[in-house]
Amino acid sequence: ELKVEQNPLFLSMQEGKNYTIYCNYSTTSDRLYWYRQDPGKSLESLFVLLSNGAVKQEGRLMASLDTKARLSTLHITAAVHDLSATYFCAVGLTGANSKLTFGKGITLSVRP
Amino acid sequence: SQTIHQWPATLVQPVGSPLSLECTVEGTSNPNLYWYRQAAGRGLQLLFYSIGIDQISSEVPQNLSASRPQDRQFILSSKKLLLSDSGFYLCAWDAGRLAGLDEQYFGPGTRLTVT
Numbered sequence: 001e002l003k004v005e006q007n008p009l010f011l012s013m014q015e016g017k018n019y020t021i022y023c024n025y026s027t028t029s030d031r032l033y034w035y036r037q038d039p040g041k042s043l044e045s046l047f048v049l050l051s052n053g054a055v056k057q058e059g060r061l062m063a064s065l066d067t068k069a070r071l072s073t074l075h076i077t078a079a080v081h082d083l084s085a086t087y088f089c090a091v092g093l094t095g096a097n098s099k100l101t102f103g104k105g106i107t108l109s110v111r112p
Numbered sequence: 113s114q115t116i117h118q119w120p121a122t123l124v125q126p127v128g129s130p131l132s133l134e135c136t137v138e139g140t141s142n143p144n145l146y147w148y149r150q151a152a153g154r155g156l157q158l159l160f161y162s163i164g165i166d167q168i169s170s171e172v173p174q175n176l177s178a179s180r181p182q183d184r185q186f187i188l189s190s191k192k193l194l195l196s197d198s199g200f201y202l203c204a205w206d207a208g209r210l211a212g213l214d215e216q217y218f219g220p221g222t223r224l225t226v227t
Binding site for chain 2: 031033042043045048090
């Protein structure tokens with residue numbers, strides 16, 4: 001059974017500082033996705049990582065994937081209040097029936 | 113472009129009442145469809161997924177059921193709601209085998225409160 005772990009589950013960030021959050025998974029996979037959820041809202045796709053060493057950047061967020069370590073990192077540069085949200089990673093098992101296994105999410109709160 | 117709709121957006125139902133939530137996808141054919149539930153402050157729990165109009169799989173045994181009356185329509189139902197059914201219900205789709213992509217796209221969700 002595929003397990004996806006995110007840590008920490010909650011992170012209080014100071015504006016302007018850099019942070020990294022992590023997503024570990026238990027089974028070989030080369031498909032990892034990051035989603036963002038604002039309070040009371042649905043999930044919005046952030047990044048799609050489909051190979052070892054993949055790196056994607058959007059604004060102050062940069063995601064990377066190390067399939068050998070079964071680890072993805074989401075790096076936040078100079079945190080701003082707008083980044084306050086819950087971030088989920090999801091790992092996909094390749095095959096005919098595409099299902100994603102989600103982590104429990106990391107709630108980020110940016111304080112002045 | 114593809115869009116996904118869910119309704120109703122919010123629902124308050126008494127314990128023991130029936131439930132029907134609807135999800136429709138536009139702009140794509142033969143999508144894989146998913147129902148998730150998110151309890152307050154928690155992660156996503158996959159409830160059902162469907163890779164075809166006659167193929168629905170249940171992930172968690174419970175008092176909920178799902179149906180797919182049309183290719184792009186996915187229904188979540190219950191005959192008798194429990195308090196524990198309260199939560200945020202999300203429908204999602206992906207292109208599955210046809211496009212070889214597994215990224216899922218989520219609908220706006222239905223917030224269900226069982227009283």
